[in-house]
Amino acid sequence: MGKMVGYMLTWTTYGTWLQGDKRGYVKDGVVKKKNEQLQQDNEQRLVKSAVRLDAKEKELVKQAINDEAKKRNVRLHAISVFSNHVHVVVGYCDCSIADIVRQFKQAGTAVLKKYGITGKVWTK
Template sequence: MGLVTIAGMAESGDIPMREPLAYFLTWTTYGTWLPGDQRGWVEKPGRFREPNRNMEVANREQMTEPEFVLTSPQRALVELTIRDHCKFRQWSMHAVNCRTNHVHVVVTATGYSPDDVMKQFKSWCTRRLKEHASKPEAPARGPTKNPANSLPLTLRQKFWTRGGSKRIIFDQEGMENAITYTLDGQ
């Protein structure tokens, strides 16, 4: 079945033999975990790469906007947006956890690919972040107090990195592991 990273889960590039139980999705905010990063990085599913300072510097120089770090109110808005989108689509959201530089979601979205689900989440979260920033009462209007966010959100074009981790969960143990990691492993 390909690389299985947590019991009952496989990377989305693998060909499933049966209907998945859920998807374990993770994506990072723009510029916060570049190829070459000191924590290491994933080139492709199952292909972990060691830190490479020169590569990280080269990638940082190619960025077209400053890195994006989510504030506490923005994190709450992202989680609410994901919950609302799951209700609208009638998907079962099992767990969500938005951190300052990444998001984890465990979701069952029958009939949708993990790529489509992640794209929808990113798109709606971007839309809501921009809408919230454009409201006069929103504290995030204009440049935020976080120096990493030096662009007003209404002008920012890039909130998320391309792609992300899309693990397919096939059994209850994999589901429990993903939920536990999402809620308690941060």
């Protein structure tokens, strides 16, 4: 069997890719097709406007993730922060990937709160 060399991690900003989305969506690791009623229901449940990062905010998140990766001794191969989502490629580590994602999201949230963003920033 081949050796795991790394992971690609992706998450979205709050409110920008809801369950039911016309592009499809992922739930519990399963890709689902669009569901207009589900998307509308989720839009109505939003407690604030969708979060879209501007150029400065994207740079802040990128730096926060870089810093967190160094702090956690996680090898960062690539990172790309967009207005509505983040892609990170990390090397293999003997750790929980869910914990790594949580730590990266927390680092991004912390720096954005210092910058003035309030409330939820990321999807689950």
